Amino acid sequence: MEVVVVANQKGGVGKSTVACNLAVAFALEGKKVLLVDADTQESSMGFRAVREKDDISAISITKPTIHKDIPSFSDFDVVIVDAGGRDSSVFRSAIMAASYGILIIPTLPSVYDVWATEDTLKVLSDARAFADIPAYLLMNQVIRANIVREAEESLEELAAQYEVEILQTRLFSRVAFRNSVKEGKGVLEMNDEKAKAEMKSLFEEVKGRLLSLVS
Numbered sequence: 100m101e102v103v104v105v106a107n108q109k110g111g112v113g114k115s116t117v118a119c120n121l122a123v124a125f126a127l128e129g130k131k132v133l134l135v136d137a138d139t140q141e142s143s144m145g146f147r148a149v150r151e152k153d154d155i156s157a158i159s160i161t162k163p164t165i166h167k168d169i170p171s172f173s174d175f176d177v178v179i180v181d182a183g184g185r186d187s188s189v190f191r192s193a194i195m196a197a198s199y200g201i202l203i204i205p206t207l208p209s210v211y212d213v214w215a216t217e218d219t220l221k222v223l224s225d226a227r228a229f230a231d232i233p234a235y236l237l238m239n240q241v242i243r244a245n246i247v248r249e250a251e252e253s254l255e256e257l258a259a260q261y262e263v264e265i266l267q268t269r270l271f272s273r274v275a276f277r278n279s280v281k282e283g284k285g286v287l288e289m290n291d292e293k294a295k296a297e298m299k300s301l302f303e304e305v306k307g308r309l310l311s312l313v314s
């Protein structure tokens with residue numbers, strides 16, 4: 100069983116978008132996927148409800164038991180956790196669950212958003228006192244590559260300070276991503292070739308990081 104936790108205390112950075120799109124990517128490869136929605140807003144549960152295919156299971160866990168519940172999901176090939184915003188015991192439990200796999204922290208490409216991400220990195224630091232948690236920052240909703248430079252510098256500083264890696268893939272702001280969760284689809288099932296290419300790239304990076312855990 101592989102575990103991917105998508106978390107950032109900051110709202111609206113793309114946690115649900117990334118979690119649901121990764122779930123679809125694994126499902127399209129024939130993997131048995133469980134989406135754990137740890138957010139009381141239940142975006143991922145909503146995604147499951149509108150999704151026509153029944154290839155992805157979803158459950159809502161809004162109690163701080165996620166890290167303890169993970170072993171009981173061993174029937175699944177992949178467990179993806181969409182962690183809700185706000186620091187809470189549930190959020191910390193979701194971060195601890197990443198010790199079974201990897202943590203992805205999406206962030207928006209502005210200096211302010213990058214600064215706001217530091218709160219999540221502090222929670223990660225606390226959690227790392229108890230377990231190894233490989234963590235990766237992901238730039239989401241990029242508008243133009245040349246205007247992210249300033250944010251990127253701040254992100255690199257944070258990445259070095261908190262020992263996390265920045266993923267090579269960047270997701271640009273695209274209508275396909277915007278619509279994917281509410282339509283119950285992954286961009287891999289939609290008609291935007293650029294969004295698809297970005298998602299494939301993210302998926303390959305994620306699989307590479309998961310593989311490196313076993314070697």
Ligand SMILES: Nc1ncnc2c1ncn2[C@@H]1O[C@H](COP(=O)(O)OP(=O)(O)OP(=O)(O)O)[C@@H](O)[C@H]1O
Pocket residue numbers: 109110111112113114115116117138140142183184239240241270271272273274276277278280
């Ligand atoms: N790459 C993208 N391109 C365009 N729109 C995006 C992209 N990623 C996310 N969005 C949109 O931005 C909004 C926030 O994304 P999402 O709901 O995935 O974030 P979140 O971190 O889960 O938010 P919350 O903290 O509210 O749970 C949504 O309307 C979503 O459709």
Ligand SMILES: [Mg+2]
Pocket residue numbers: 114115116138140142181
């Ligand atoms: Mg969400």
